[in-house]
Amino acid sequence: MERLVSIGEAAHALGVSITTLRRWEAEGRLLAEHTAGGHRRYDLAKLLPERFRATQQASRRTIAYARVSSHDQKADLERQKQVLELYCAQQGWTFEIIADLGSGMNYRKKGLKRLLDAMMDGQIGRLVITHKDRLLRFGAELVFAICEAKGVEVVILNQGEDTTFEEDLAKDVLEIITVFSARLYGSRSRRNQKLLDGVRQAVENAAC
Numbered sequence: 001m002e003r004l005v006s007i008g009e010a011a012h013a014l015g016v017s018i019t020t021l022r023r024w025e026a027e028g029r030l031l032a033e034h035t036a037g038g039h040r041r042y043d044l045a046k047l048l049p050e051r052f053r054a055t056q057q058a059s060r061r062t063i064a065y066a067r068v069s070s071h072d073q074k075a076d077l078e079r080q081k082q083v084l085e086l087y088c089a090q091q092g093w094t095f096e097i098i099a100d101l102g103s104g105m106n107y108r109k110k111g112l113k114r115l116l117d118a119m120m121d122g123q124i125g126r127l128v129i130t131h132k133d134r135l136l137r138f139g140a141e142l143v144f145a146i147c148e149a150k151g152v153e154v155v156i157l158n159q160g161e162d163t164t165f166e167e168d169l170a171k172d173v174l175e176i177i178t179v180f181s182a183r184l185y186g187s188r189s190r191r192n193q194k195l196l197d198g199v200r201q202a203v204e205n206a207a208c
Contacts, residue, residue, distance in 0.1 A: 003044045004033060010042040017091055023155075060125030062095040064088055065115055067134045069103050077101065080130050087157060088128060095128070105137050112136075116143070119150055126153045 011018045024030045025040075032040040064084035068077040081097055088095040100111035112135070118124050127147060132140050147154050 004041040005044050007032075007040045007042070010040075010044070013044065019091065061118070061123055062088060062093045062126040062128065063115060063118070063124050064095050064097045064128040065100075065111070065134065066097065066130070067100040067102070067109070067111070069101075071101065074101070080134070083130055083157065084128055093126070103137070107136070107139070116146070119146060119152060122150060124150075124152050126155065128155045128157070130157050132156055 005013070007018055007021060011021045014021065021030065025032055030042065031046075032042055034040060064081075064087075066077055066080035066084060068074070068080070077099060081099060084097060085095075098111045098115050100109040102109040115124075115127075119127075129135060135143050144154060146152075
């Protein structure tokens with residue numbers, strides 16, 4: 001016989017916060033019945049598998065990841081870290097922050113590599129980021145696929161577009177131009193130099 005409990009009782013039974021329970025329901029991990037008054041009710045028997053996963057999750061770390069593209073964005077990096085710290089503390093999570101300073105198109109950043117290594121080793125149970133693009137400019141979905149395969153809960157605080165997208169993308173493009181400049185300048189071609197200088201100036205103007 002099923003036993004329906006309130007959201008508070010269900011959260012207590014699983015050992016998670018009410019906010020987490022609501023997020024799981026939004027993600028389709030849990031189903032809730034609703035009373036005539038609109039209150040959620042959960043079948044306690046169906047919560048047992050989630051309780052096992054929640055217990056397993058508790059033995060793994062919560063990592064909050066922050067990234068900016070360049071040194072002149074250090075203030076934004078500190079802001080990201082403060083937002084992540086505040087959110088994780090409000091949830092009652094024990095957490096660690098990993099921060100990177102580098103292009104969103106660079107897959108070899110020390111922090112990102114450390115994050116992925118720990119994820120593949122099964123050490124991480126939850127990943128918290130402010131925006132999807134903080135992981136990688138292109139390829140974030142691949143990291144999310146690894147998270148899903150490894151049972152890592154992903155929490156994205158802002159589902160909208162990152163407000164620094166255009167600025168970061170311009171810096172990424174400039175970084176690519178710099179690499180090609182080094183190669184083409186070696187050929188001592190004035191035409192190549194002039195072309196690259198023109199593209200660089202156009203990108204810088206567009207970022208302003």
